[in-house]
Amino acid sequence: MDTELQRHYGLLLGVSSPWRVKNVELRLAIKEVEIELEWEWGKDAECPVCGRACSIYDSGPERTWRHLDTMQFRTLIRARTPRANCREHGVKTMLVPWAAPGGRFTNLFERFAIDVLLASGSVSQACGLLGIGWDAAQKIINRAVDRGLDRRELEGLKRLGMDEKSFKRGQSYITVLTDLDGGRVLDVEEERTGEAAQGVLLSLTPEQKAGVEAVAVDMWEPYVQTIKQELPQADIVHDRYHISAYLNDAVDKVRREEHKELLSRGDETLKGTRQLWLYNPENFRSEQINEFERLKDLNLKVARAWAAKETFSRFWEYESEGWARKFFKEWFVWVTRSRLKPMAEVAHMLKRHLDNLLTYLKHHITNAVTEGLNSKIQSLKSAARGFRSFANYRNRILFFCGKLDLYPL
Numbered sequence: 273m274d275t276e277l278q279r280h281y282g283l284l285l286g287v288s289s290p291w292r293v294k295n296v297e298l299r300l301a302i303k304e305v306e307i308e309l310e311w312e313w314g315k316d317a318e319c320p321v322c323g324r325a326c327s328i329y330d331s332g333p334e335r336t337w338r339h340l341d342t343m344q345f346r347t348l349i350r351a352r353t354p355r356a357n358c359r360e361h362g363v364k365t366m367l368v369p370w371a372a373p374g375g376r377f378t379n380l381f382e383r384f385a386i387d388v389l390l391a392s393g394s395v396s397q398a399c400g401l402l403g404i405g406w407d408a409a410q411k412i413i414n415r416a417v418d419r420g421l422d423r424r425e426l427e428g429l430k431r432l433g434m435d436e437k438s439f440k441r442g443q444s445y446i447t448v449l450t451d452l453d454g455g456r457v458l459d460v461e462e463e464r465t466g467e468a469a470q471g472v473l474l475s476l477t478p479e480q481k482a483g484v485e486a487v488a489v490d491m492w493e494p495y496v497q498t499i500k501q502e503l504p505q506a507d508i509v510h511d512r513y514h515i516s517a518y519l520n521d522a523v524d525k526v527r528r529e530e531h532k533e534l535l536s537r538g539d540e541t542l543k544g545t546r547q548l549w550l551y552n553p554e555n556f557r558s559e560q561i562n563e564f565e566r567l568k569d570l571n572l573k574v575a576r577a578w579a580a581k582e583t584f585s586r587f588w589e590y591e592s593e594g595w596a597r598k599f600f601k602e603w604f605v606w607v608t609r610s611r612l613k614p615m616a617e618v619a620h621m622l623k624r625h626l627d628n629l630l631t632y633l634k635h636h637i638t639n640a641v642t643e644g645l646n647s648k649i650q651s652l653k654s655a656a657r658g659f660r661s662f663a664n665y666r667n668r669i670l671f672f673c674g675k676l677d678l679y680p681l
């Protein structure tokens with residue numbers, strides 16, 4: 273006859289026939305409760321592969337699962353799981369309703385752990401809150417991502433982003449594929465090679481690939497070549513934020529050279545002005561505005577470089593490709609005749625890629641979405657030291673940035 277406590281825990285765990293609560297052991301001193309579950313012998317077992325009713329081979333070894341705490345008591349479930357003797361599949365351990373095969377936690381605990389991980393955004397903090405170790409957390413993440421990838425729908429992908437991200441303090445890189453419309457990371461590969469670019473596209477079927485209309489990407493040849501090969505119908509859209517970074521770098525090069533030149537004559541005009549030439553004047557403080565106005569009128573090379581950079585930003589605002597081409601042509605002539613070598617170099621690079629700059633006017637996509645996700649990836653990176661394998665890192669990125677359905681059933 274079941275005691276009140278057994279009935280209580282039976283209800284709490286949602287355990288129903290042929291499983292029953294056999295025993296409840298309260299360990300008050302260590303605030304722990306262990307619930308022993310038992311299979312009602314005489315019932316048929318079910319093969320975990322085919323679902324066929326089979327005879328029971330034996331009762332299987334005893335196992336323990338961590339469950340959600342009850343009344344702040346650490347709660348464990350203990351049971352022997354019968355092994356089914358299937359005519360077709362042989363001796364197999366039955367599935368249990370409270371946990372996934374091979375897991376050390378119950379489904380409810382895993383569900384809660386996933387919520388805590390997502391809410392804290394930090395594995396170490398979640399480990400502390402849950403009272404589990406890093407290995408256990410990583411296994412929960414890995415199982416969750418496996419489930420999520422199995423269930424993931426990739427129909428209707430239209431606009432993708434492919435971007436590199438430095439990993440392990442800038443020495444090595446990863447390639448990140450993003451669904452720009454869904455704001456989710458689709459996959460991650462080591463390195464920033466053509467193979468890596470192919471790797472992140474592997475999870476897409478030929479039909480899904482054929483549906484892609486545009487890919488935002490930096491002017492990075494291995495990526496561009498792979499996209500042309502794998503997604504030949506898709507427009508390549510060079511990312512405007514990468515392009516403004518190239519222009520900013522060129523302006524800064526001009527400033528450094530000119531500053532050196534002026535200093536050799538004892539002129540400190542450009543001392544401490546680096547920021548002024550890089551940021552949008554709309555964001556300046558008033559003293560910066562004054563200084564900037566003064567510098568702009570001194571006929572400095574860096575001021576001309578800055579003007580060229582600022583003027584180029586109009587390119588992105590054209591609606592007609594024809595007018596944008598015309599604008600570019602004029603801008604190109606101006607910049608290449610300006611005798612500002614770093615600027616002219618960028619202008620030549622942009623000219624070579626002009627067709628894939630103009631695609632922006634049609635699709636208006638950038639990797640800015642990826643950049644947002646990148647700051648998340650960045651925070652995972654800082655905790656990534658000591659990662660045993662890239663696979664774990666990939667899973668963490670997909671766990672936090674993949675918008676996957678992570679929960680156990």
Ligand SMILES: [Zn+2]
Pocket residue numbers: 319320321322323324358359360361362
């Ligand atoms: Zn079977």
